[in-house]
Amino acid sequence: MIKPSPSDLIKSSVRSIAKNKGRTLLTSLGIIIGVTSVILLTSIGNGLKKYVSDQFESLGSNVVYIVPGKVFNDEGGFSNTESFVTLTFDDKDISKISRQFKNDLVIPSTQLAVDVKAGDKIKKGRSLIGTTPEYGPANNSVPKETNGRWFTQEETDKNSKVAVLGNKIAQDLFGSVNPLGKKIIVKGKNLKVIGVVDKKGSTFGGPSLDDHIYTTIGTVQNITGNSDINTIQVKIKDKSLINKTKTDLEKLLLDRYEKDTFSVFDSSQLLSSINSIIGTLTIALTGIAAISLVVGGIGIMNIMLVTVSERTKEIGLRKAIGAYPRAILVQFLIEAIILSALGGFIGVVLGALGTLAINQFFPAQITPGSIILAFGVSSLVGVIFGVAPARKASKLSPIEALRYE
Amino acid sequence: MTKSSSENKHRPVVLELQNIVKTYRSGNTSFNALNGVDLKIYQGEFVSITGPSGSGKSTLMHIIGLLDSPTSGQVLLEGRDISRLKEHEMAQIRNVTLGFVFQQFNLLPKTSALENVLLPLLYSDVDKSLHHEMGVKMLTKVGLDTKLKNTPAQLSGGQQQRVAIARALINNPKIILADEPTGNLDSKSGKDVMEFFHKLNQEEGRTIVFVTHDQELAAQAQRVVVIKDGKISISKTQ
Ligand SMILES: Nc1ncnc2c1ncn2[C@@H]1O[C@H](COP(=O)(O)OP(=O)(O)O)[C@@H](O)[C@H]1O
Ligand SMILES: [Mg+2]
16 A cells, blocks of 8 residues: 555655755754764763773772872762871881782882972972882883883982983973983982883873872982881782782771771772763763754754745645655655754764864764764654654645645 | 536436535634535536635535545545545545646645656556656646746746646546636636636546636536535526
């Protein structure tokens, strides 16, 4: 009983789309806007997530961090409460931990904000980190062979005044000059540059690892005049023991320190907290995207409503010459699907191009999920608003439809 | 005071209206546009329907043409009540048996004359390979073989109405229904259209019912039906 064959209906729909270029353009535009913005916004959210987890992967997943203050709240997000940064650790903690975790590396470090000078250049407020030889390998911060080296145990024992520079601070201080063997001045002390770490990238406006200056822990303690330790890293041999290690470390430290005045965590915890923040951000972005889908949908609806009288007349005429309602519905459905697919396709292409463009400045990553979501929702909107008026019109008598104002 | 012609009695009845009432309602007022119409149309007849403006001529034509349904009463097509069929059955009759010509042409805009003429074939059983040739032939028959690709906007009123007539004829309908087909045309084009209808009636034996309020045109028909206030007041064979 399907008299206009599907191929005839498709042909007829294509002709109708081609004949009404203005209407076609405006309808597609709504879909294009919706699809493009959804893809762009979700690309940004996803790119952000991937970027952050890549950063953390480079930190290594078998390191437990011990820092002063309460870093996480009970929900696993970052704590808002005032951190007790006044707490510091000392050598006693290091030896206690070393005794209990004989097979693991215990790496103390002390951090200080300093102004650095080299020749006539001065850089203010950079992080000077005093630590031990194990810190470099544990944090993927050992300079490449041609860029010098990390400091040795011997240099650490002798409180040698040596410095390993982050990539950016090396650039800032020395430009194109090779910094190896050169002097930098920190708090009146001359440090000899023995290595430059490869570029690590920034953590979104936070302090960049590339701005850090590393030296022996004794050198920093000489500057501060005390033997305080700010951070302890424990690099464990057996990754599967990471949770037990954290519990044991916490117990050990509770002998000396109050609960919630220090934190014991690993990088996966940090990652999941950051991811939960990005997740919230992505939801916000998706919300904005949803709004643009709605805006696109309203655009489609408007143009459909504007043309509904013209289209109702067409439906009346078709009925008058013998079209049965289903043939009309199928025709309008095909038209709506073609329009949505067309707009959706252009939207996907624009979204992909936009993602590429944004990628030049900011991590962005397109995902199949966002394409499916954007395409699906806007097609649905297109089809509903395309077919609903037609459905209504096809229920009128031919003469009512023909006379529709 | 309906008078039936005795001359037609030997021909079969193709269309019969029995006590047709059409009531329009708006709010709580209702209005009977047709108030009990009985009418027989015989095969091969050429009938004109005339009457003052607002008397119900168009309403009647729409009901005969299955474009609208009566509030009560029956429309019999060759003895079968067609006024309460299923949608797709009505569509089939509009498509194959009836050819309707409107005063306002009702062509699809931005669509070529040929495509307009072929439109009914889209919903018919006619083999697709024949469509194009049939359309060209039909447009040639109405004298528009040079205007196949013209859109309605590129045609004069008379030409547009001829496209609409070609469209009404494409499925070879038994009955042509025309509601003031010359109403929007100049007198020359109107005359051409009427001549064409006469030819269809005389040479092809098609039954033709047309509405006009032009006394002169009405008088050209074999039978003149006059409607007043939704009722047939005169039915007179010339
Ligand atoms: N859709 C409608 N709703 C309400 N009244 C209508 C409608 N269509 C026609 N009428 C009324 O019915 C009467 C007959 O109309 P119509 O059949 O168009 O007359 P004619 O074609 O003879 O001029 C008129 O009074 C008209 O106002
Ligand atoms: Mg009328």
